[in-house]
Amino acid sequence: MAAAEREAEAKGRECPKEEARRRLRELDVADKFSRLPLPKASVLLPLVVRAGRLCLLLTLRAPQLRRSPGEVCFPGGKSEENDKDEIDTALREAKEEVGLPPEKVEVICRLVPGIDKMNYLVTPVVGFIEDTFQATPNPDEVSDVFVMPLEYFIRPLNYMALPYKTSSGYLTWMHCFTYHDHERNKSFKIWGLTAHFAVFLALVVFRTKPTFEVDYDLDNLISSAESKFMNLYASVNEKKKSNL
Numbered sequence: 001m002a003a004a005e006r007e008a009e010a011k012g013r014e015c016p017k018e019e020a021r022r023r024l025r026e027l028d029v030a031d032k033f034s035r036l037p038l039p040k041a042s043v044l045l046p047l048v049v050r051a052g053r054l055c056l057l058l059t060l061r062a063p064q065l066r067r068s069p070g071e072v073c074f075p076g077g078k079s080e081e082n083d084k085d086e087i088d089t090a091l092r093e094a095k096e097e098v099g100l101p102p103e104k105v106e107v108i109c110r111l112v113p114g115i116d117k118m119n120y121l122v123t124p125v126v127g128f129i130e131d132t133f134q135a136t137p138n139p140d141e142v143s144d145v146f147v148m149p150l151e152y153f154i155r156p157l158n159y160m161a162l163p164y165k166t167s168s169g170y171l172t173w174m175h176c177f178t179y180h181d182h183e184r185n186k187s188f189k190i191w192g193l194t195a196h197f198a199v200f201l202a203l204v205v206f207r208t209k210p211t212f213e214v215d216y217d218l219d220n221l222i223s224s225a226e227s228k229f230m231n232l233y234a235s236v237n238e239k240k241k242s243n244l
């Protein structure tokens, strides 16, 4: 391959990252939600470029785990005493679960958090990882690792909206994607909190209307995501009060 061609190809590979980096930084919430009085967890949303496309790395939880066994989720877990912030937690957990060295992650931002069914405040941390990274899943916690195009979360081939009752008792819709990995001839179901984070990430990066319904205002992504979160947070508090 000629040098000019190689340069053009390398530039093409860099481009999806540059644009994504810029758009993601605009949506960085930094420590805005860090002081909310809920127990904390973090997940790493690891972005990697494969064949010129932005992809996400996901894990399949080990069958013996007490919480959410066999479900697809991002590398992540509960905050520990020595973690200095949400980013620290996500990087420590990604190292433990898939062998990703923290120094090989370019952390880009923290997105609006979610609240899981145990009422943990879960912060998604977005980072680029090296395109050549090969995961080494820790079998105690992770039974498989796979990579799929980020674009699937706005233009899926197999999608359902499932009715869902939140921990605080209100009824909402939950995204459910089935992704077939042709190379490995395996299918994965991505739903719930994990799908919620993946969809928001894809909206931030592509700024395109998805082929299914979402309850965000695409022209005001950050404010609509924050108000959606604050409504959920308020309903969690209401439920706690009514249980006292």
Ligand SMILES: CC(C)(COP(=O)(O)OP(=O)(O)OC[C@H]1O[C@@H](n2cnc3c(N)ncnc32)[C@H](O)[C@@H]1OP(=O)(O)O)[C@@H](O)C(=O)NCCC(=O)NCCSC(=O)CC(=O)O
Binding pocket: 041, 042, 043, 065, 066, 067, 068, 071, 072, 073, 074, 076, 077, 078, 093, 115, 116, 117, 118, 120, 122, 140, 141, 191, 192, 193, 194, 195
């Ligand atoms: C909220 C979370 C980030 C929290 O992370 P984790 O559950 O992975 O927490 P973690 O990594 O700290 O620990 C996981 C468990 O492994 C144990 N553990 C830790 N280290 C270990 C080791 N070396 N060997 C064996 N076990 C180990 C911990 O004690 C804990 O058990 P123990 O738990 O027993 O203390 C995650 O659960 C998550 O992403 N949940 C959403 C998954 C999802 O989207 N599912 C689909 C739909 S359901 C959904 O969306 C509803 C919802 O969850 O809200």
Ligand SMILES: [Mg+2]
Binding pocket: 075, 076, 077, 078, 093, 097, 141
């Ligand atoms: Mg975990």
